[in-house]
Amino acid sequence: MEINKNQAAIKIQGVKKSFQVGNRNIPVLFGIDIEIQKGDFTMLVGPSGCGKSTLMHIIYGLEEPTEGKVIVNGNDIWSKTKDWRADFRNQKIGFIPQQPFWIKSLSVIENISIPAIISGKSFHSAISRAAKLIELVGMEKWADYRPFDLSGGQQQKIALARSLLLDPIFLIADEPTGNLDRKAGEDLLNLVYNINKQFKITILMVTHDIDQYKYASRIVKMLDGKIIADDINKHNLKNLEEIKNNSSTLS
Ligand SMILES: Nc1ncnc2c1ncn2[C@@H]1O[C@H](COP(=O)(O)OP(=O)(O)OP(=O)(O)O)[C@@H](O)[C@H]1O
């Protein structure tokens, strides 16, 4: 797999998508062009049905675009084989869904280890990496629980830890706080924000919650299958922190 440090993390060129429903062709994406740089924390926002999840699935290698290209670190992912994409998904992209999936019979820490075991790492090395990540998200006390015995917010923290297991190029999250209450949502976003800052990991996240915009460095707005605005977020926490730090050194 080609990895080039100077390339954009994700480059989408002229992506269109239509779904075939019976004998009708339903267009959903009408030509999406976007480049996401390494280290960006991008939020993808827009009304229900505008095509956010469809675009995320195309980037994740699950849903094939009708037209256009998706280039991830120099790899034109839709020109590769299905097996290549499956491998790529497991090894190079962290994914946090709205509702995490778990293997019921396994403990929290074993569930976190699964991507490493699938990719052929030893059980021991997978568990020791999972142990570090479970600490990073502050859930080490729950390592031996079954995931379904945890609250929704705790499960999302575990899903976040699992998404980081194999050092992904980027992390995508489709409304990861959609089923959480306000406090649990804030806790998760704080963790994601700190991981973005600390490890410079690129994040692309869908949200409906305007209060979460402060965590993003960039806000991309969609409407009816098109991008209608794409702005550097001047009001994100990083800028606010810098302003605060500068003013405290000045005073
Ligand atoms: N497999 C499919 N077959 C047919 N139509 C689909 C399919 N998947 C999505 N669509 C349609 O594509 C449009 C965009 O759906 P999508 O799920 O991408 O929207 P969204 O922006 O993620 O919405 P939400 O905020 O509600 O999650 C919708 O009209 C939806 O019905």
Ligand SMILES: [Mg+2]
């Ligand atoms: Mg959606």
